Amino acid sequence: MLGVAYLDWDEALSDKRRGDPAKCPECGTGRVEWWPVADPRTRVGFAVLWCVECLAGIHISRTVFPEGIAFTNAHEAKVAEAGLPAIRFVDPPPSRRTSRPPPSTQ
C-alpha cells in the first residue's frame, strides 16, 4: 500500500530523536543514519534519514529536534558537503507531500 513504507520511517525518526539506534524499515537489517539540520534558535528544521545497507531513505521537512540532539546549523548547511550517499528516497503519501523536494545529493 502506498505510503506505508514512508510512515514506517517515522518510527526510525523517533528513535533517532531519542538518541537511540534505528533499524531500516525497508530492509529490516540496516542501521539508519541521519543528517539533522535546524535553526539553532528554534530547533526547527529538516532531516534526511537513510539506511547504510540498502540506501533507502526519506527527507523529512519541518521537524523539531529535542534538546541534546546535535544538528547542523541550517544557516551553514551545505548539502554538497554533508557527505550524503546516493539515497533512494521513499515517496511520501499524498497527505505528507510538501512543495519542497529532497535535497540534491550531487
Ligand SMILES: [Zn+2]
Ligand atoms: Zn535498509
